[in-house]
Amino acid sequence: MSEVGLYEAMSTLRAVRRLRPDPIPEDVLQRVLEAATWAPTGGNRQPWRIVVVRNGDAKARLATLYAERWKRFAGGYEKLMAGMPEEAAAESRKMLDAGDYLADHFAATPAVLVFCFNPRDMAITDAKLDRISVVGGGSVYPAVQNLLLACRAEGLGCTLTTLLCECESEVQALLGIPEGWGTACAIPIGYPQRSGHGPIRRRPVAKMVYGDHWGEAL
Amino acid sequence: MSEVGLYEAMSTLRAVRRLRPDPIPEDVLQRVLEAATWAPTGGNRQPWRIVVVRNGDAKARLATLYAERWKRFAGGYEKLMAGMPEEAAAESRKMLDAGDYLADHFAATPAVLVFCFNPRDMAITDAKLDRISVVGGGSVYPAVQNLLLACRAEGLGCTLTTLLCECESEVQALLGIPEGWGTACAIPIGYPQRSGHGPIRRRPVAKMVYGDHWGEAL
Numbered sequence: 001m002s003e004v005g006l007y008e009a010m011s012t013l014r015a016v017r018r019l020r021p022d023p024i025p026e027d028v029l030q031r032v033l034e035a036a037t038w039a040p041t042g043g044n045r046q047p048w049r050i051v052v053v054r055n056g057d058a059k060a061r062l063a064t065l066y067a068e069r070w071k072r073f074a075g076g077y078e079k080l081m082a083g084m085p086e087e088a089a090a091e092s093r094k095m096l097d098a099g100d101y102l103a104d105h106f107a108a109t110p111a112v113l114v115f116c117f118n119p120r121d122m123a124i125t126d127a128k129l130d131r132i133s134v135v136g137g138g139s140v141y142p143a144v145q146n147l148l149l150a151c152r153a154e155g156l157g158c159t160l161t162t163l164l165c166e167c168e169s170e171v172q173a174l175l176g177i178p179e180g181w182g183t184a185c186a187i188p189i190g191y192p193q194r195s196g197h198g199p200i201r202r203r204p205v206a207k208m209v210y211g212d213h214w215g216e217a218l
Numbered sequence: 219m220s221e222v223g224l225y226e227a228m229s230t231l232r233a234v235r236r237l238r239p240d241p242i243p244e245d246v247l248q249r250v251l252e253a254a255t256w257a258p259t260g261g262n263r264q265p266w267r268i269v270v271v272r273n274g275d276a277k278a279r280l281a282t283l284y285a286e287r288w289k290r291f292a293g294g295y296e297k298l299m300a301g302m303p304e305e306a307a308a309e310s311r312k313m314l315d316a317g318d319y320l321a322d323h324f325a326a327t328p329a330v331l332v333f334c335f336n337p338r339d340m341a342i343t344d345a346k347l348d349r350i351s352v353v354g355g356g357s358v359y360p361a362v363q364n365l366l367l368a369c370r371a372e373g374l375g376c377t378l379t380t381l382l383c384e385c386e387s388e389v390q391a392l393l394g395i396p397e398g399w400g401t402a403c404a405i406p407i408g409y410p411q412r413s414g415h416g417p418i419r420r421r422p423v424a425k426m427v428y429g430d431h432w433g434e435a436l
Contacts, residue, residue, distance in 0.1 A: 003223035006371050007249075010256045010364050031225075033427050033436075037420045038228045039363065040378055043313075046421055055430040073341075095261075116432075119350050123291075126383040127350060131400050132337050135380050137355015138403060142363035142378070144356070145257065146228050149367075153224050160258055160360070162353050165343040176432040182349050185356060202255045203264055209251050212273040214334075214394040218251075 004153045012197045013148055016157030017098035019190030021108045028154050029111070032189070035150035039143035047121035048140045048184070051175045053112040061174055062164065062186070063106035069163040070103040091201075102159070102188065109188040114164075114171065115144055116181045140184045147187065157192040160185050222371045230415045231366055234375030235316035237408030239326040246372050247329070250407070253368035257361035265339035266358045266402070269393045271330040279392055280382065280404070281324035287381040288321040309419075320377070320406065327406040332382075332389065333362055334399045358402045365405065375410040378403050 033050065041047060053059055074096050081089045106112070117140045126135045144160060151158040164171055164186045171183055211218035251268065259265060271277055292314050299307045324330070335358045344353045362378060369376040382389055382404045389401055429436035 003225055005221035006224045006227045006367055007221055007253065009224045010253055010367070013256070013258065015258060029436075030423060033423045035225065035228055037423060037426050038231070038418060040231065040233060040366065042380070044419070046426065048426070049432075050427045051432060052427060052429055052436055058430060117352060119352075123380075124350060125380045126386065126400070129383070129386055129400070132342060132345060132351050132354055134335060134337075134352065134355040134358060134400065134402055135383055136350055137352040138359050138362070138378060138380055140352060141356050141359035142366070145360035145363040148258065148360070149224055149228070160356060162260070162341075162343045162356055165347070165353055168344065168347055175430075178432060181432075182344070182347070182352065184352055200256060201262070205248060205251045205255060208255050208264065208266070209268045209270060211270055212276060212393075214267075214269060214396060218247075218270055 009149050009152045011200065013152045014197050014200055015159040016192050016196050017102040017159050018193035019102075019105070019109050019157050019188060020193055021110060022191050023110050024156065024190065028156070032147050032150040032154060032156065036143040036147040039146045041139040041143070042123055045121045045139065047119075048115055048117045048143055049181070051114045051116065051177070053114060053175070054110065056107070058174060059109065059112060060107045062112055062171070065167050065170055066106050066161070066164055066186075067103045069166055070099060073163060074099060106188060110190045111188070113147070113187040113189060114175060115140060115184040115187070116177055117184050118181050120180060137184065144185060144187070151189055152197050155191065155196065156189050157196050158187055158189045160187060227367050227370045229418065231370045232415050232418055233377040234410050234414050235320040235377050236411035237320075237323070237327050237375050237406060238411055239328060240409050241328050242374065242408065246374070250365055250368040250372060250374065254361040254365040257364045259357040259361070260341055263339045263357070265337075266333055266335045266361055267399070269332045269334065269395070271332060271393065272328065274325070276392060277327065277330060278325045280330055280389070283385050283388055284324050284379070284382055284404075285321045287384055288317060291381060292317060324406060328408045329406070331365070331405040331407060332393060333358060333402040333405070334395055335402050336399050338398060355402065362403060362405070369407055370415050373409065373414065374407050375414050376405055376407045378405060
């Protein structure tokens with residue numbers, strides 16, 4: 001297998017929400033999971049685990065929890081779209097349609113990867129600040145990104161979802177996640193229904209990066 | 219330029235803490251910054267910015283803040299090492315020595331990349347849970363990981379540090395970061411003093427991944 005280039009993979013990684021139910025070969029699944037293990041974590045503690053959900057009953061239960069939350073989220077988003085310029089609203093409409101598809105077919109996804117983390121194994125340096133903490137995510141989401149990039153390399157569709165975090169206690173009970181472990185995201189993966197990964201729309205570096213001081217050009 | 223393969227980049231990305239002061243060419247810097255912009259974010263909002271610090275006075279001030287915190291962290295870590303098996307203690311000793319080098323030479327790093335984020339532009343689904351939040355990091359650290367991987371591809375050493383988050387208000391004042399924006403990490407980058415990136419030590423998939431239920435083999 002000729003390996004996909006790093007920049008090619010990163011620049012064509014899309015959120016792919018329309019997935020086929022076809023199973024994922026074990027060797028492919030192993031490669032995307034191993035890619036996650038390679039990511040850096042604070043003190044190399046690797047304070048995360050993945051539960052790969054393929055069991056039909058468990059997926060059906062996750063699907064119900066997901067669909068409830070998606071409907072609420074999509075309803076709120078549609079109200080926002082009323083005030084958007086036409087192009088942005090059209091883009092959002094496409095995202096919502098694909099999101100509806102995912103919510104309707106969540107149980108038929110071949111695998112849902114639930115990322116768990118243990119804050120007791122992390123040095124969370126922003127825990128005492130007067131704002132919401134994010135630093136614990138610094139030892140989880142690099143592994144998530146590695147996994148998404150590996151899906152892109154293997155031709156697997158995927159999307160990072162965090163709606164199930166809202167009902168974490170139900171997910172913990174369903175999957176037997178022990179006390180002290182939280183959930184960081186759930187990633188449905190599978191072969192794409194349509195074209196899958198491809199071109200992406202992002203702001204240019206000049207709008208995202210400053211030089212030496214906020215607001216100054218690099 | 220023949221592009222580095224995705225899996226090769228991910229499996230050889232190390233924390234490189236001994237950096238040369240040589241400047242980074244503008245085209246190389248642009249490529250690693252663009253890689254960050256490609257990462258997924260919730261609703262494609264891209265709620266992060268980078269301040270690239272190359273000014274000598276600003277780096278010197280960050281270096282002072284960093285060294286104070288590093289000394290405290292390293293002191294605590296040395297106490298932990300007393301209880302470690304010999305091999306783990308030797309590994310930790312190497313990490314601490316490299317960390318000391320970074321703390322002593324922080325101001326001489328050619329660039330320090332400070333990642334900022336705005337929680338008001340994020341849907342933080344774990345904000346109301348009875349545990350510390352991480353989900354905001356899901357729209358920042360994938361971009362951080364893209365940037366680290368791009369550094370690997372370009373032969374630049376780098377390491378994800380979060381110690382400066384402890385003194386966020388000082389960093390905000392120094393760099394003019396506005397009210398409402400937090401800091402997620404600071405990444406010193408530069409060409410390596412020694413061999414730079416290479417083999418990594420991580421737990422195998424079988425220790426990090428469960429099948430359908432916590433504790434069950436995939």
